[in-house]
Amino acid sequence: MIATLAVAQKEIRHGLNALFFYLIAVVFAAAPAFSLFWNPAPTNVFISNHTSLVGFFQVLPLFLTVFVPALAMRAYGEEHHAGxxxxxxxxxxxxxxVLGKFLGSFIILLVGLAATFGLPLLVAQLGDLDWGPVFGGYLGAVLFGAVCLAVCLSAGVFCPNQTSSFVVSLCLLGTLMVLPVPALNIQTRFQNFAEGLVLFPDLGFFIGLTACFLTINRIAIGLRR
Amino acid sequence: MIIRHRSIMLRNLFGLLALAGLAAATQWIPLRWDLTEEGRHTLSDTSRKMVARLEDVLTIEVLVSEAPPAHLRPHLQRLTTLLQQYSQAGGGKVDLVVRHPANEQDLEQELEKRGLKRARVNQVRDDRLEMVELWYALRLRYGEHEEVFADLTQLREPEYQLTAAMLRLTWDGPITIGLVGPPLSYGNGGYAYTEDGNLKTVIQSLSETYAVKVIPVMPGEPLVLDGLDAVFVWGLDRFEPVQHYQFEQWLLAGHPATLLVGGVALDPVYAVAESRAVTDVDSWFDHLGFRVERALVADQSSARVRYTESKPPVLKAYPLFPELKAAGGGLGQEERAHHQINSLVVPWCSPLTQTHPAGVTTNIIGQSSEQAWLQKETYQLDPAKLPGPTQFDQYAIGLKLGGRYNAYFPRPEHLPAENHLARGEHTTLRVWSSEFLLTSIRKAGTLVWVNQTADAMTRQSLTVGIPRRDNAARPLKALTESERKRTRLLSLLAALLLPALIGTAHLCYRRLRSVDPYL
Incomplete structure (x- = not known):
């Protein structure tokens, strides 16, 4: 437990010391803001004229599939680079x-998600907002992010540098997003949360998938010894 | 070393399989949490009660192609989840079957014989948008009756539409329409709005489909609306406070109504008109989502409609009633009550203004032509002496309002508190700014309108309490351009805020602890 926390602490410290983290956090928070208030498309609340964050939660998985690999590529990539x-x-x-790296990156991911929380607060100022789907969407985003993180960390162990880790993670997540089998498609599963519907099978799926990839991660590390 | 690796691999592979097995096992646990305020994803009590009352087996057949396009999958999944709830609520009485007609030649032929075709759906394949034909339909079968939804992409309100279809399959009781209002007196001593008087034509027509009950609103008498499925109401300004309360409570229970409200009190026999006094009922109208202006709408683009009384003194023909025309956009075509109505003459009507209360959707379902103008006090009903138009404009005459209202009228002390509703179910109101629509049947279109409005209202009332998307879509409050700009800028500032705060806090922490930044 102490070792897990020490690894997590180191991961967080490294993350917070890097300017890169702040850059991607700002981009990650600003991109949905652009989609919600600036983009001339139906995702814009001023165009749809409804106090709904459906547009935000439609694009959030896409942003997460870029943000999380960028966040996770450093976890093992930096270790490989520094020897x-x-x-x-x-x-x-x-x-x-495995758990320390996951926990550290997960906390940074939560900070990134928290940076977007100003958006629902702003929309709530514009009218009567139903907070149920908002909380559901954020719960889904946390679980979705956890799966992405576990996938990216697993990929990171096998990759010799950060760039290859990022590219491989992106490909893996892209595959999980477009899988033609609805039961295994992470984006389809996420949409239920965004609509304010939390299904136990979806919870089991996300938690189970995260655990599976963390186990793969552990196997990969075991093989490196 | 190799043996150690193999042992690690095996142990973890078992662990992996166990985890995958656990995750797979959760897929059969039907626990769910609906976080929406209106419980949009949960089968409403109305639907539950409906399927619980089934006497025979209801078969729901989902007729879909085996591999629907990716964009339809979430929709299909949500629909299937909803249908499973019907199945659970119905016990053994609801049989849910998923079939692939493309794989069952007999079924496909049977469906095609019944005129059911594959739905046409856009699909992106290899970066190209193409139209594909696939099965995406639903069939409900109950005894010998069946209801079909040929294209599920058109199912905007799944629960509402499905329950309504089930009700149509199973309904065999009478539906009662109430005609509610005071018997208005005319200058010649006669009364309008009586069963044997000028409501006779409407009652006759409605009775072909419905049980019709006239409820005269008399001073000092309670308003009893029990057993009514929908009502047409007039003369609301003449209701007593208790009657207002009783009527509002009935509406809050989710019953539909068509309100006939005029801003000008008229005695067509003596050609007398005067503005209605502003009373508490006007504030209630504001609360509901509309205001009745104190003026009459005259429309010179309309056909000349004779308006004469058979009894002396005879009124001259009045040529300026607005005639709302479907072709000119005067009758909202999305309104079910206007299906196949070409025109509707609305006698002695006033303009309606929307007040947009929070959580209420408002649609204009009837409006004058652009050549209409207003007659203001002092009203001139004699066409020969009309001053003529001063300014042309288009005026809303019919509105449709929908939403969950809070109670407006306080509960009278002598009425029991346990039945009091402080917040209502979803209520749909249709408002027309003429009190003469039921009594001045000047054209066949008016009777069709009465029947279709009753039809639309009762189908509504049968599905009271089912949450709908039109209610879920909550409108933004009115914003000025500068407020929008400010919100846009704030959204970017909000995105910067947390990372900036964390960065600053982290810097301060490092300085305080003198931590080497390169560690």
């Missing part, structure tokens, strides 16, 4: 490394 991965393997067990 500290072997050192890390000697100081912590497989699960503490």
């Amino acid at each position: 500290s991965f072997e050192l890390l393997l000697t100081q912590a067990g497989d699960w503490p490394i």
Whole structure:
């Protein structure tokens, strides 16, 4: 547990020390704002004339599939680059490394999501907003982000540098987004949350998928020893 | 080393399989949480009660192609979830079947014989937009009757439309329409709005489909609307406070009504007109979403409609009633009550203004031509002496309002508190600014309008309490351009705020703790 927290703390510290994190956090928060208030399309609340965040939650998975790989590519990429991965393997067990990296990146992801929370507050000022779908959407986004993160971290172990980690993660997430089988498609699953409907099968799917990819991550680390 | 790796692999592969198994097992656990305020994703009590009352087996057949396009999958999934709720609520009485007609030749032929065709749907394939034909339909079968939805993409309000269809399949009881209002007295001592008087034509026509009940609103008498499915109401300004309360409570229970309200009190026999006094009922109208202006709409583009009384003194023909024409956009075509009505003459009407209360949707369903003008006090009903138009404009004469209202009238002390509704179910109101639509049947179109309005209202009332998307879409409040600009700028500032705050906090923390920034 202590090792997990230490790895997570290091991950957060590295994240917060990097200007890159602030840049992508601002882009991640500003892009939905643009979609919601500036873009001349039906996702714009001034065009739809409804106090609804459906437009925001339609584009959020797309932003997450770019934001999360950008966030996660550093987790192992930086270790490979600095040559500290072997050192890390000697100081912590497989699960503490996997869970620590996941926890640290997940907290940064939560900060990124929290940065967008001004948008529903602004929409609520414009009329009577139904907060149920908003909370559902954010819950879905957290679970969706967790899956993305687990996928990206698993990909990161196998990739020698950050760029390849980013590209491979993007491809994997893209595949999960367009899978023709609805039961396995993460975007289809996410849309229920965005509509304010939380289904236990969807919760099980996201949590199970995250756990599966974390296990793959652990296997990959075990094989690197 | 190799043995150790193999053991790790095996152990974790088992773990992986167990996790995948657990995740798969959750797919059969039907727990769900509907977070929307109106419970949009949960089958309403109305639908539950409806399927619980089924005496025979209702078969719901989802007729879909095996691989629908990606953009339809979420829609199909939500629909299937809804249908599963019907199935659960109905116990063994609702049989849900998913069939692929393309794989069942007999079924496909049977459907085609019944005139059911594949739906045409746009699909993006290889970066090209193309139209594909596929099965995306639903069939409800109950005994020998069936209802079909040929294209599920057109199912905008799934629960509402499905329950309404089920009701049509199972309904066999009479539907009662109420005609509610005071018997207005005319200058010649006679009364209008009586069963044997000038309501006779309307009652005769409505009775072909409905049970009709006239409820005269008399001073000092309670308003009893029990057993009515929908009402036409007039003379609301003459209701007593208790009667207002009783009528409003009936509306809040989700019953539909058509309100006939005029801004000008008229005695057509003596050609006398005067503005109605502003009373508490006008504030209630504001609360409901409209205001009745104190003026008469005259429209010179209309056909000349004779308006004469058989009894002396005889009124001269009045040529200026607005005649709303479907072709000219005067009758909202999206309104079910206007289906196949070409024109509607609205005698002695006033302009209606929308007040846009929060959470209420308002649509204009009837309006004059652009050549209409207003007659203001002092009203001149004699066409020979009319001053003529001063300014042409188009005026709203009919409105449709929908939403969940809060109670406006306070509960009278002598009425029981336990039945009091502070907030209502979804209510649909149609408002027409003429009190003469039921009594001055000057053209066949008026009778068709009365019947179709009753039809539209009762189908509505049968599905009271079902949350609908038109209610879920909450409008923005009115904003000026500068307010919009400010919101846009604030949205960008909000995006910057949290990262900036965290960065600053992190910098301060590092300085306080003297942490090496390169660590």
